[in-house]
Amino acid sequence: MLIVPEALIADLVSPEDAFAAVAATFAAMARGEAYNFPVVREALGEGRQYGFKSGLDRAGGMLGVKAGGYFPGNMARGITNHQSTVYLFDPESGRPTAMVGGNLLTALRTAAASALSIDRLARREARVLGVVGAGHQAGFQLRAAARVRDWDRVIAWNLHPEMLPKLGAVAEELGLPFEAVGLERMVEADAIITITSSPAASLMAAHVAPGAHLACMGTDTKGKQEVQVALVAKARLFTDEVAQSVSIGEAQHAVAAGLVAGADIVPLGAVLAGADAGRRSDEEITLFDGTGVGLQDLAVAAVAVTRARERGLGVEVSV
Template identity: 80%
Template sequence: MLIVPEALIASLVTPEDAFRAVEACFAAVARGEAYNFPVVREALGEGRQYGFKSGLDRAGGQLGVKAGGYFPGNAAKGLINHQSSVFLFDPDTGRPVAMVGGNLLTALRTAAASAIAIDRLARKDAHVLGIVGAGHQAGFQLRAAARVRRFERVIAWNLHPEMLPKLGAVAAELGLPFEAVDLPRMREADVIVTITSSPAASLMAGHVAPGTHLSCMGTDTVGKQEVEPALVAGASVFTDEVAQSVTIGEAQHAVAAGLLDAGAITPLGQVLTGAHPGRRSGGQITLFDGTGVGLQDLAVAAVAVARARERGLGIEVGV
């Protein structure tokens, strides 16, 4: 078994690698060649979450699980709040193949999924990017979104505005004007990415203009919520995994309120394979409910393992 420590991941997997791996994963699921197993997610108290996401990709030859969660007290300890590890197994024998640091991989695959949704669902003439949230993953989201659309400026809101200058620095690196705004001004955005750990909705239907695409990437647990149910119900909803969308994703609240039927939610992979047209009009609001699926973690981890073996990196141990 190969151990690929977190410290090696940045040198092994690029954002472009993550985009390609996640895109292939979406398509494999849509073709019925891969599937996710039910998520195990537990609250540990004090805002901490821990769980397991796993799946099998027959096309990619990947079987495995990501173990980890969200620990909001980590920032005070000099650690990022999301902590995880990915374990890969031989799908034919069940023998362990690799253990891979999952923190950067999680950020890269989350941003890649959001960017793929923007690429496939946002209007081609989208020029203003809005971001709700300014935590660790917000910068990854900004960089990934900027790869698929030629944005002219970025506007952002965060519950704690003192965190926004760090996101503004990322925008400056990309040569994009940046402005901190109040939520009602999100109506100026053509694309909005929400990436928070909020237990209550921040973005309301009145904050979103017709024709906007939303990538809602923060809700992955029962009780989390970034946007109000009326906004979800009024949009054309796409997701990475319908079962997760209605139970732990952003759609859970609209479905529970009877405002949205699970059958109206479309797997994004169907857009990639051509089975669904995606956006149908310029005035349509599209919403991608990114719940985070185990298959995507396995896909990017497999890239890290392949690169590590090619370069003679990592730690080989007997099992």
């Protein structure tokens, strides 16, 4: 088994690698060649979340699980709030083949999924990007969105506004004008990324203009909510995994209220495969419910393992 520690990941997997791996995962899911297993998520108290995401990709020959979660006290410890590790197995024998640091990989694959949704669902003339949230993953989201579209400017809101200058620095690095705004100003945005760990909705229907695309990337556990139910109900819904969207994703609350059903939600893979047209008009609000699937984690971890073996990096151990 090859151990690829977190410290090596940045030199092994690029954002472009993550984008390609996540796109291939969506395509394999759409073809029925890959599927995710039910997610296990547990609340540990004090905002801590721990769980397992796993799956099997027959086309890619990948079987594995990501173990980890969200630990909000970690910022004070000088480490990221999201902590995870990916374990890969031989799908034929079940023997472990790799253990891979999953923190950066999680940020990269989450941003890649968001960018894919923007690329395929946002209006072609979209020029203003909105970001709700300014935590660790927000910078990755902004950089990924900038790779798929040419934005004129970025507007952003965060519950703790003192965190916004760090995101502003990323925008400056990308050459994009940046402005911290109130949520009511999100109506100016053509595409909005939400990337928070909120237990209550912050983005309301009144904050979103007709024709906007939303990439809702923060809700991956029962009880989390970034977007008002009324906004979810009025949008055309897309997701990475329908089963997760209705149970632990942003759609869970609209489903519970009887406003949305699983049949109303389109897998993004169907759009990538050409089985669904995606956006149907310039006035339609589209919403991608990015719950984060285990297959994405396996795909980016597999890239890290391949690169590590090619370069003679990592630690090989007998199991």
